[in-house]
Each structure stands twice: as structure tokens, then as C-alpha cells.
Amino acid sequence: MPTPAQHPTFSFDSIDPQRVEDALARIGPKWTTWSTMVLAQENRPMRVRDVSVQLPFVSEQNVSKRLATMHADGLVTRSDNRRGAPYRLSALGESLAPLHSTLSDWSRAHLPLGTMAEAERIENALRRLNLRDATAVIQVLGAGGPMRFVHISEEAGLDTPWARQRLLRLQADGLVSRTGTRHGDPYVLTDAGQALGAVYASVEHWSAPIAERRASPTPRPVAAATRTNVGVPLGPDGARTAAALRRSTAAPNSLFSHVPQPQPRVPAAVTAQSAPGRGR
Structure with missing residues (x-):
């Protein structure tokens, strides 16, 4: 059973849970x-x-x-x-390559999954994290744990039944544990849960171009009398979006260099061991 972490290595207070969950919803x-x-x-x-x-x-x-x-x-x-x-x-x-590497490293260090394809390992990690309000619960425990159920519910802003359901799922996934067996005993992050600070930081770093585009003011439309395309707002696939995305520093030639061998063709036996899909 995962054991509680004793030495936090990341400030969970700095996490923006909604931004993390929005990014995980794209890649998860x-x-x-x-x-x-x-x-x-x-x-x-x-x-x-x-x-x-x-x-x-x-x-x-x-x-x-x-x-x-x-x-x-x-x-x-x-x-x-x-x-x-x-x-x-x-x-x-x-630019997902560094984030995928972080997820893979976290999984190998903290999840007893055995041998599996790299992409399968990363998707398994994402299935544990891509859950509505899970980030908020982990943030609350990371910043103020150990904590009793009622306080987790209040701090995370969740109603009681939903908070209980989320905690049960996080326990099953090895990210949260109880400090005892009695009713009312506090919850605490496991080592795997505590180590998510670095993962969340990588998720937020990856999502920076998305947040930047959303924060950009909408260009003014061209006056009707101008009769020109200069200054016309560009669509999602236009040059403005492309320019924003090119700000990523990822080098295409080094993509997924942490993958030890080509992974797409996976033996049926390995694929059959995949965890079932989990909804948000």
C-alpha cells in the first residue's frame, strides 16, 4: 500500500486546478x-x-x-x-514530449504497474488524473493535509456525496490514503499523490500557450469601407494561432526520446492488460 509522503517537494498552493484540469481534458x-x-x-x-x-x-x-x-x-x-x-x-x-516524459517517470517511480508500452503507461497515468475536481482535492491535501473529510469537502468547495466519491476513487488509484481505520480519521496524500506537484507544474507549463491565446484581446474587425483582408481576425487554423504555437521550444527531432523502442505495434497480450477506460 502506498505510504504517506513526509517531505513535500512542491508548493501545491501555486496550482491553478481549473487550468490543470482543462489541459488534462485535452490530452487525457x-x-x-x-x-x-x-x-x-x-x-x-x-x-x-x-x-x-x-x-x-x-x-x-x-x-x-x-x-x-x-x-x-x-x-x-x-x-x-x-x-x-x-x-x-x-x-x-x-510540445507534449516533455510532459509525457514527466508522466512516465512519475508512473515508474510510484505506480506498481509492471512492464507495459510507453504510451499505455502514460495513458494509465492520465486516466488517474483526468477526473473532474480531483486536482482540487489533491491540492487541498497537498497544501493542508492530513485533513478530515468534512474539511476537504469545504476547502475544495464540493458537496458531501461528490467529495466522498472523489476520495474513494483517489484512494483506489493510490493517490490518497487514510491515516487510520476509524470513522473520521484524516486523509493524506500518498507518495504518488505528493509527487504530483511536479506533474501539475509540467501540465501548467505545457498549457501556457493556450492560456496566452485565451487572454489575448479579440482583434477589431475591419471597417466595411476598407475592402481588404488586412487586419481581419484569423480563424483557429490561421497564422495567428500558428505563431502562438510556434513559441513552444520543443524540438521535433527529439520527440519522445525517452521511448526505448517504437511502441504502436503492441502484442495483444500486453494490450489486454490495459486498465479499463475511466470517465471524467
Whole structure:
């Protein structure tokens, strides 16, 4: 059983739970990491069927849906919107490499999962974190734990039934434990939960370009008499977004260098051991 951490190494007070959860909602859905790694390793535009061939354990329909969502979330781009147009990673998608490495390191250090493919390990970690209000509960315990249930509920701003459900899930995932067996005994973060400070910091760092775009003022529309495209607000796939994404410092050639070997083609036996999908 995971043991409580004794020496916090990160200030949980500095976490913005909503920003963390918004970012996890983009990268946490099932098959997102697998699709990202395939596109990174191939480093070329790929159609849905090309990605699906590299992921034989995922239906082509699911690959198509995942890539469409990743496109809407800015993780991949397309040359145009024609049916069948290929996808490739955007700069934002490429910049996931350091965050994926952080998630993998955290999993290896704190979760007894045994041998599994790198993408599967990362998605397992994300399934534990991509839960509504989980970040707020972990932040409360990281900043003020050990803490009794009623105080966790109050500090996190959650109603009693939902707070209890969330704590039970976090306990099952090895991120939270009780200090005793009696009713009312306080909760505390495990070593795995305490180590999430560094993971959350990486998530917030990765999401900085997204927050920057949202904070940017909306450009003024061009006056009707101007009759020119100069100054017209650009769409989501326009140059303005591309320029914002290019501010990432990730180097495409070093993407996923922590992966010991190409992972997409996973033996059926390994894939069958994957944890079931978990909803938010």
C-alpha cells in the first residue's frame, strides 16, 4: 500500500486546478497519447487509415474520432478541411514530449504497474488524473493535509456525496490514503499523490500557450469601407494561432526520446492488460 509522503517537494498552493484540469481534458482521453506518438515517430502527414494501421488494436472509426477531437483541441493540424486530408502534429502537440516524459517517470517511480508500452503507461497515468475536481482535492491535501473529510469537502468547495466519491476513487488509484481505520480519521496524500506537484507544474507549463491565446484581446474587425483582408481576425487554423504555437521550444527531432523502442505495434497480450477506460 502506498505510504504517506513526509517531505513535500512542491508548493501545491501555486496550482491553478481549473487550468490543470482543462489541459488534462485535452490530452487525457483514451488513444490521444497513442495517436500523438504515432504521428511523432512517423513525422509526416498521415491519413486516418495510416494512423489506424499503426494502432491495430483501435478501430479506424475510433482513430478518426480521436484525430478530429485532437484537431479541434489544437494538437494536430491539417492542410485543408477536405474529407481524408492528412493530419500531422501541431507545435502544441509536439510540445507534449516533455510532459509525457514527466508522466512516465512519475508512473515508474510510484505506480506498481509492471512492464507495459510507453504510451499505455502514460495513458494509465492520465486516466488517474483526468477526473473532474480531483486536482482540487489533491491540492487541498497537498497544501493542508492530513485533513478530515468534512474539511476537504469545504476547502475544495464540493458537496458531501461528490467529495466522498472523489476520495474513494483517489484512494483506489493510490493517490490518497487514510491515516487510520476509524470513522473520521484524516486523509493524506500518498507518495504518488505528493509527487504530483511536479506533474501539475509540467501540465501548467505545457498549457501556457493556450492560456496566452485565451487572454489575448479579440482583434477589431475591419471597417466595411476598407475592402481588404488586412487586419481581419484569423480563424483557429490561421497564422495567428500558428505563431502562438510556434513559441513552444520543443524540438521535433527529439520527440519522445525517452521511448526505448517504437511502441504502436503492441502484442495483444500486453494490450489486454490495459486498465479499463475511466470517465471524467
